[in-house]
Amino acid sequence: MRFHSPAIQYFHAVRRTGSIRAAARVLNVASSAVSRQILKLEQEVGSPLFERNARGLTLTTVGEMLARHVMNVLQDLDRFRSDVASLSGAWHGTVSIACIESLTESVLPDLIAAHRGRARRVSFTTEIKGSSDVLEALSRGEADIGIAMALRHPPDLRQVALKRFRLGAIVAREHPLARRKTVTLAQCLAFPVINALPELSIYHLLQPLIAQLPETPEPAIQANSIDLMRELAARGVGVAFQTQLGIGRLSRDSQLMFLPLDNAGSPVWSDLGIYVRAERTLPAYTESFLQELVRELGERERRENMAYPQVT
Amino acid sequence: MRFHSPAIQYFHAVRRTGSIRAAARVLNVASSAVSRQILKLEQEVGSPLFERNARGLTLTTVGEMLARHVMNVLQDLDRFRSDVASLSGAWHGTVSIACIESLTESVLPDLIAAHRGRARRVSFTTEIKGSSDVLEALSRGEADIGIAMALRHPPDLRQVALKRFRLGAIVAREHPLARRKTVTLAQCLAFPVINALPELSIYHLLQPLIAQLPETPEPAIQANSIDLMRELAARGVGVAFQTQLGIGRLSRDSQLMFLPLDNAGSPVWSDLGIYVRAERTLPAYTESFLQELVRELGERERRENMAYPQVT
DNA sequence: TATAGCCGTTGCCGAAACGGCAGCAACCCG
């Protein structure tokens, strides 16, 4: 089912690999063929699509415009294929997800496992990244669904849903703070603290609040792995910060306590956004998973807000 | 700039013309070439795209799916072209509008004239149709922007804006009703009435209300032209029904009076929707006009509601 | 019932496009 001119596919491969010869290897054709198609494209558009650097190709402005068009075409082709397939009952395809780390503990594996139980022939590709990398991967067409901190998102992405979760302190069961219902940031900083590095978005949530405090002691530990921070907190090394989403299993085992943060009487929110490329209609199997994801996150949001009502 | 395989373009032409030979004439190629491309497509998709009737071709279910994909591709190609053109400062293209008749008197000509004054190289195609035909033309990709009564719209269309205008009685200045501020339907029916035929959406707005009345006299005149109804009302032939949008000039000349309808104390609304194909990003010049259209209709809605406040 | 006018499809053949191979100059890095 390859009814689009080879130039389209070749251009797409060259953009992704950043090199004509590399693209040719991926496509299993001679590099000369790829080179010629690119040149032909540039002639028809009437403007160069790539800047030829010594070590590969970079998109020009016009090239980026064409890349956007080609991405729309190829992604819509995928959707068409899945539409035709689902007509004959065969539901198969690959859902590609880019996601931040806080969902790896329970949300994502639970959902994927459940979905695979129902639709065995739908496979998944997941990639864990930082929030801004998630959005970037989505923009570049390397993922279908993106889950990230709800920052300002580029206009070519669409925010499907926005769920807010309370940020809280994570401490071991034996920790002195563990018997409190809520904690303030100042109370936490009296103890050794496990801080996130700037590449994690928790850093950007907490930093403004910490900066307001009169004194800011050195954190005991800084890390860029949520998993590591969680495990450290469970061993009583210090106080970590997370939403409850990220500590599912250890919380169920009662090894970890989640204490909602109280910032001058109001909660500290961590906004989670679900994103999709705006100029695109998703294949049926992807759309189906997307809706389950939104429903599940909504459910967790609801449950949390019942467990820790907003009025502290 | 034809970097999509000929099969795509041929398929599109065949779908629009409903015949291979007709498509070949439009495309300036031999009919055999078109036939072969269609057969090749069907082979690659693995399923027939058209049903061969004695007098032409009709899309199958799979064919409709491919038609949707092809439409997305070609419309997005248009947008890409306009993006490239606007990069070099040249803003040109054609905005294609499908619209119901009530806007032909002032809204549409005013807007188009103003826009052409600013962007001389943007041309327009307008087609006046009934509401459901407007939506259908939009779905088939025969228009970029659709303006129609806000019925339930198919899921492949997106409602960009929804503006509501008061439905009113239109009478000549000398008409006995002309000195009233508002009128009820019963009051109107005491006089000769110019009714819309079912193909106009006013009919479907008024019919339910008329049916509620104890007696429903025969209308004096039935017509399917808003222009004609307006001119008849101006000549004192009877009472017609319209929104104020459709009677601009004659109203300015004070030949016609607009009397908002009062239905048991509440106004009768006529909802106007602006529509666009959902799976599509508009070219810059089209988007620009669309925004002016939405702004202008919003402005008219606001002005009307000030002239005839909701509380009667 | 015969016929003229559509329709889509198919063989045949020349023309155009495509892809593979090998070799070119330009560049980076050690």
Place this chain on the structure above:
DNA sequence: CGGGTTGCTGCCGTTTCGGCAACGGCTATA
């Protein structure tokens, strides 16, 4: 200064495409 890479370009066989003419199927009209 070589060894590696990059993209580009003749040359040539293969594939694809399009035009022409003809065929069978169908409809409407005489």
